[in-house]
Every structure is written in structure tokens, then in C-alpha cells.
Amino acid sequence: MEIQVVRKVLDVNDAIAEENRKMFAQNGVFVFNLMSSPGSGKTTLLVETLKRLSPRLSCAVIVGDICSTIDADRLATTGVPVVQVNTDEFGGDCHLAAHVIRSAVAALDLSAIELLIVENVGNLVCPAEFDMGEDRRGVVLSVTEGEDKPVKYPLMFRVCDMAILSKIDLLPHLDFSADLALKNIRSVNPKIPVFPLSTKTGEGFDAWMEWLEKEINAKKQRT
Numbered sequence: 266m267e268i269q270v271v272r273k274v275l276d277v278n279d280a281i282a283e284e285n286r287k288m289f290a291q292n293g294v295f296v297f298n299l300m301s302s303p304g305s306g307k308t309t310l311l312v313e314t315l316k317r318l319s320p321r322l323s324c325a326v327i328v329g330d331i332c333s334t335i336d337a338d339r340l341a342t343t344g345v346p347v348v349q350v351n352t353d354e355f356g357g358d359c360h361l362a363a364h365v366i367r368s369a370v371a372a373l374d375l376s377a378i379e380l381l382i383v384e385n386v387g388n389l390v391c392p393a394e395f396d397m398g399e400d401r402r403g404v405v406l407s408v409t410e411g412e413d414k415p416v417k418y419p420l421m422f423r424v425c426d427m428a429i430l431s432k433i434d435l436l437p438h439l440d441f442s443a444d445l446a447l448k449n450i451r452s453v454n455p456k457i458p459v460f461p462l463s464t465k466t467g468e469g470f471d472a473w474m475e476w477l478e479k480e481i482n483a484k485k486q487r488t
């Protein structure tokens with residue numbers, strides 16, 4: 266009985282996600298859903314990404330947190346339109362769902378946006394289950410979390426199109442094997458591109474930016 270209820274919730278979500286996907290395609294918006302456990306560096310990465318991209322690409326962000334506008338305030342310093350979703354107004358969910366994104370985009374002029382980034386609620390489990398109508402999904406794994414996380418939370422790494430290994434500037438201070446982390450990520454998603462980087466030093470940042478811009482341009486050419 267319980268399983269049927271969960272299935273129904275996900276079916277409803279998938280139907281709204283498809284509507285979102287059509288709406289994004291009609292407006293020529295590329296949507297990127299960024300997920301990770303709390304504190305792995307999503308907002309820090311996005312602030313730096315938007316600083317570099319927004320002068321030449323029209324961007325916007327939807328950021329999900331259970332409460333507070335801390336991340337929206339940080340992201341707004343880039344000058345890009347930001348919508349903060351507090352999920353405690355939607356029952357305190359630990360993820361963003363398709364209907365929440367549909368509500369949030371009402372605050373944006375989609376026709377003027379080329380790239381919409383969604384920073385999902387910090388959580389390595391639930392966000393992986395909810396399609397929002399995005400084009401691509403990414404997961405951030407920071408070097409302070411341990412190499413085992415892809416194996417312990419495989420769904421997240423399986424549903425993503427790319428992974429970032431963040432905070433590599435900290436590697437000299439840790440007993441963390443980047444090779445083992447990579448092996449573990451590939452054990453659940455063999456072909457996934459992985460970008461080790463540090464937002465603090467800038468090491469590896471260009472490769473991530475190149476991947477993102479290539480994906481945005483590929484969608485433009487498809488439509």
C-alpha cells in the first residue's frame with residue numbers, strides 16, 4: 266500500500282517535470298540541477314561560475330534550502346536573478362520537486378534566460394529521486410566527505426551526468442584518495458565525467474566551465 270502511494274507521488278512529479286521540460290525548451294533555457302550533501306561547496310562553486318559566465322550569458326538561479334536566504338544572498342552578489350525556495354513552506358521537503366520549480370520560475374522572465382541553475386537542497390539521497398525537467402544533473406563530492414560516498418549513496422551518482430570532486434586544495438591535509446573516489450564514482454556510473462577542482466585556488470575550474478558551456482551550446486544546436 267505504502268509503495269503505491271510513493272509511486273503515485275513520483276508519477277505526478279514526473280508528469281509536471283515533463284511540462285517543465287517543454288516550457289524550458291520553448292523558451293530556449295538550459296537547466297542544470299546541482300546536487301550534493303550539505304556543505305560540499307555548491308554555492309561557492311556557483312558564485313564563481315556565475316561571475317565568469319554572466320557577462321556573456323544570461324543566467325538565473327533557483328536555490329533550495331529548508332529555511333533562510335543565506336545562499337540567495339550570496340548568489341545575488343553576482344548580479345544574476347535569484348529565487349530562493351524555502352521548502353519549509355512546502356512541508357519541509359529535503360529536495361526540490363517539479364511543482365516547486367514550476368512555482369519558482371513564475372518569478373523569472375524565462376524568455377530572457379539562457380542558463381537556469383538549480384542549487385538543490387543539500388542532501389545526497391532524496392534530490393536524486395525527483396526529476397524537475399532539467400537538461401543535465403551534476404553532483405558535487407567534496408574531499409572531506411570520504412571516498413566511500415558514491416558506493417553508499419549510489420542513486421545520486423547514477424542519475425547524474427557529471428560529478429565534481431571539490432575542495433582539492435585540502436588534499437595535502439587529508440587521508441583522502443582521489444583515485445579511490447574516482448574508482449568508486451565510476452563503479453556506479455562507468456562513463457560519468459568527473460572534474461576535480463578547487464573553487465578556492467581555481468585549479469581545475471576551467472574544465473568544469475568548458476563542460477557546462479559545451480552542454481549549453483549543444484542544446485542550442487538541437488533546438
Ligand SMILES: Nc1nc2c(ncn2[C@@H]2O[C@H](COP(=O)(O)OP(=O)(O)OP(=O)(O)O)[C@@H](O)[C@H]2O)c(=O)[nH]1
Pocket residue numbers: 301302303304305306307308309310336386387388431432433434435462463464465466
Ligand atoms: N578549502 C575549500 N573550501 C571550500 C571550497 N569550496 C567551498 N568551500 C567551503 O565549504 C563551505 C561550504 O560551502 P558552500 O558553498 O556553502 O556549500 P553548499 O554545498 O552550498 O552548502 P549547502 O547549501 O548548505 O548544502 C564554506 O565554508 C566554503 O567556504 C574549496 O574549493 N576549498
Ligand SMILES: [Mg+2]
Pocket residue numbers: 307308309336384
Ligand atoms: Mg549552498
